[in-house]
Amino acid sequence: MCSETGSRYTGMLLLALATAAIVANLLLYFPNGQVLEPAYITDFVWFFHGFLGAGLLVLVPALMLLRGGGEDCCAHRCGMLFPVLLAIQGTVGAVYCVVISSLGLLSGPFCDTGSGNYTYPFRNDSLEDNYLFNQPTWTTCQEPEHIVLWNVVLFSILLGIGMVEAMLCLSQVISGLCDIYCGTCIRKGQDPSTRL
Numbered sequence: 001m002c003s004e005t006g007s008r009y010t011g012m013l014l015l016a017l018a019t020a021a022i023v024a025n026l027l028l029y030f031p032n033g034q035v036l037e038p039a040y041i042t043d044f045v046w047f048f049h050g051f052l053g054a055g056l057l058v059l060v061p062a063l064m065l066l067r068g069g070g071e072d073c074c075a076h077r078c079g080m081l082f083p084v085l086l087a088i089q090g091t092v093g094a095v096y097c098v099v100i101s102s103l104g105l106l107s108g109p110f111c112d113t114g115s116g117n118y119t120y121p122f123r124n125d126s127l128e129d130n131y132l133f134n135q136p137t138w139t140t141c142q143e144p145e146h147i148v149l150w151n152v153v154l155f156s157i158l159l160g161i162g163m164v165e166a167m168l169c170l171s172q173v174i175s176g177l178c179d180i181y182c183g184t185c186i187r188k189g190q191d192p193s194t195r196l
Contacts (some may be wrong), residue, residue: 051105
């Protein structure tokens with residue numbers, strides 16, 4: 001965490017990914033660019049996994065990494081604990097996004113199958129005949145138009161963003177823990193067990 005250049009690059013990347021996650025989650029509320037009543041929007045969109053998980057919970061550690069270490073960042077172990085806690089927060093948010101995005105992909109969109117009633121036509125599919133691997137079944141959803149493609153693309157984007165963010169935040173956790181345990185003492189030429 002005390003590597004200022006590496007942390008800043010990681011912070012810039014996390015900032016861009018968090019912004020993209022917020023935009024992707026926002027687009028899920030407007031299937032195919034249409035404004036629908038809230039009752040007709042896929043239920044996994046309401047878990048705010050892009051806004052909250054991969055967005056806001058990752059923005060805080062991203063901004064902390066962009067701020068950089070400064071001269072006193074690595075001066076003592078207590079000062080290095082806070083960035084580690086923020087990186088853990090980012091990891092939790094990113095993992096939350098991965099889980100909800102996976103569930104959203106597996107359950108499929110909420111759509112009108114032509115009967116006038118909205119339902120989840122793909123929710124009970126087994127993995128072998130899952131709609132994700134059987135594109136001709138996508139025409140089952142009549143309204144909103146292209147809803148299956150819309151959901152697959154955006155949930156997949158959020159899944160990928162969440163996985164990358166989780167890896168980046170976890171790498172910052174590991175780096176920070178290594179710095180807390182031995183980084184400050186080795187730089188000063190002291191025995192790691194003598195300084196707290």
